[in-house]
Amino acid sequence: MYESEADLAELQELIDASFARSSEHLLSIMTPPRRLTARRLAQDLTGIAVLNVATVTARGEPRISALDGHFLHGRWYATTSAASPKVRQLRSRPGISAAYTPRDGYGVFCHGTARFLQPGSDEYRTLTDHCVRVYGQSPLEWGPDIAYLTIEPSWFVGFAMTDAELAEIEAHKAERAAKADRQSDSAQPAETP
Numbered sequence: 001m002y003e004s005e006a007d008l009a010e011l012q013e014l015i016d017a018s019f020a021r022s023s024e025h026l027l028s029i030m031t032p033p034r035r036l037t038a039r040r041l042a043q044d045l046t047g048i049a050v051l052n053v054a055t056v057t058a059r060g061e062p063r064i065s066a067l068d069g070h071f072l073h074g075r076w077y078a079t080t081s082a083a084s085p086k087v088r089q090l091r092s093r094p095g096i097s098a099a100y101t102p103r104d105g106y107g108v109f110c111h112g113t114a115r116f117l118q119p120g121s122d123e124y125r126t127l128t129d130h131c132v133r134v135y136g137q138s139p140l141e142w143g144p145d146i147a148y149l150t151i152e153p154s155w156f157v158g159f160a161m162t163d164a165e166l167a168e169i170e171a172h173k174a175e176r177a178a179k180a181d182r183q184s185d186s187a188q189p190a191e192t193p
Contacts, residue, residue, distance in 0.1 A: 011074035012037060022157065050069070051066065051098045053086060069098065095111075
């Protein structure tokens with residue numbers, strides 16, 4: 001966990017503001033007991049998070065791709081090939097959305113602006129050091145032209161179903177599986193002697 005108390009306070013303020021201006025539909029799903037706090041996000045998002053990232057082409061067409069996301073200091077960071085279409089799109093049109101949905105009932109969603117990190121900056125060094133710990137090597141070893149970026153978030157929310165809700169879902173799944181087994185058994189022809 002890289003977050004300072006100031007990082008957590010800033011992220012919590014953004015989360016609260018994001019929920020305050022969210023749609024009724026989103027709020028009906030992400031009810032208060034399901035909403036993830038900044039502290040919980042920092043605890044949950046410690047490894048590699050495969051982010052689904054949306055960018056826009058020059059013709060205004062949406063494109064989605066994936067990035068290894070790293071949650072550091074209360075925001076998403078990533079590295080990728082500087083020659084990738086997503087990097088070209090983000091350099092021209094830096095608006096970006098990212099979603100992390102590792103399983104049913106858990107999701108983190110972010111809208112904002114992509115900002116490319118400058119070599120030698122503190123953020124650049126932090127991300128390089130983090131990648132060495134996670135991958136065992138620096139992104140600088142991956143090829144000659146690696147882009148480092150972060151998402152400057154303007155909207156950020158996360159949710160997780162409660163343990164009781166997840167237990168209820170698992171119980172329903174088990175009931176459906178047992179019912180399907182019973183139906184399968186009753187549909188089997190009886191063996192003749």
